Amino acid sequence: MKELIVKAPGKLVWVGVPTPALSSPAGALVRPIASASCDLDRRLIAGATPFKPPFVIGHECVAEVLEVGSAVSTLKRGDLVSVPWKISCGTCKQCLSGRTTACTSVAKYAAYGVPAGGNWGGLFSEVVYVPFADAMLVHLPPGLNPIAAASASDNLTDAWVATSRPLASREDARVLVVGGTESLGILAVQMAVAAGAGSVDYLDSDDYRRGLAERCGAHVDIGFASDLNERYDLVVSATREQQALHKGLLALAPGGHCSCIGIIFEDPRIPLFGMYMRDVTLSVGGCSVRPHIPKVLELVNTGACDPLLVSPTIVSCVEATEALIQPLAKCIVVRERITQSA
Ligand SMILES: [Zn+2]
Ligand SMILES: [Zn+2]
Structure with missing residues (x-):
């Protein structure tokens, strides 16, 4: 064979x-x-x-x-x-x-x-x-x-777990998907909608993927220069860029959750003190x-x-x-x- x-x-x-x-x-x-x-x-x-x-x-x-x-x-x-x-x-x-x-x-x-x-x-x-x-x-x-x-x-199941698990305890949640890999961010937008998110924003520098995310139900008129701090109950980090993950972590509202499903091989900078003060959760998977x-x-x-x-x-x-x-x-x-x- x-x-x-x-x-x-x-x-x-x-x-x-x-x-x-x-x-x-x-x-x-x-x-x-x-x-x-x-x-x-x-x-x-x-x-x-x-x-x-x-x-x-x-x-x-x-x-x-x-x-x-x-x-x-x-x-x-x-x-x-x-x-x-x-x-x-x-x-x-x-x-x-x-x-x-x-x-x-x-x-x-x-x-x-x-x-x-x-x-x-x-x-x-x-x-x-x-x-x-x-x-x-x-x-x-x-x-x-x-x-x-x-x-x-x-990828598809990863996107489901990354969104549905935190959304189960967060009604009408504001969701930010930080895209950057080929499909995970787009799939996460779909799964956030399927899991009952209140709204889904999609952040990515790539026009093609932004277009796909918009077709899947995301608002895409935000950029890396936008002030997103403390605005989201759930952030899905589907990027391999350390800076983009950092931006996503700063975007977490008090009590928020960040599901990191984009693989970053380096040790990224994590804004831990700000996260501590907002009582946020960071999960990193490789889910089952x-x-x-x-x-x-x-x-x-x-x-x-x-x-x-x-x-x-x-x-x-x-x-x-x-x-x-x-x-x-x-x-x-x-x-x-x-x-x-x-
Ligand atoms: Zn894989
Ligand atoms: Zn076993």
């Missing part, structure tokens, strides 16, 4: 490797049919992260189930499923507490598409082994477009997406959010090696199905 690897900074290639074996009764083999780029992927490909090539890439997809182990009870060949980015067993103490990102049955950081915690393959690949199929895989609601759901594995994927698929299925409003570029596997290195919003690689659900 073919898998997509980052061979060197800026260089993607498909390589032939042995098809993974179904090596556990609890496991499954799946075939990705709609694989999305995560906002981290372009930096992984560029070599601009602590993870150095070569490694297999891809950690967001909808897949068809090819084969299941003898102990798998909820899945069969032909089912369409969302595959979470993180490997998790579903039965350890952390998983049972909903912290699937911290699963103790596998190596720390064990995940698809990142060279950490072992090599689990990547979700652009032709066939992927899922070691805990019942615990990890989530059925797609019937009729849901796999392309629209591709990002539920990571698996428990929240069913809700996110429901939101997509009912039209409460539309991930395709980030205007993804949809390409074939052949086109993927070029498309994934372009400065696009979101890229989705599609494959023909080879199974049909019974």
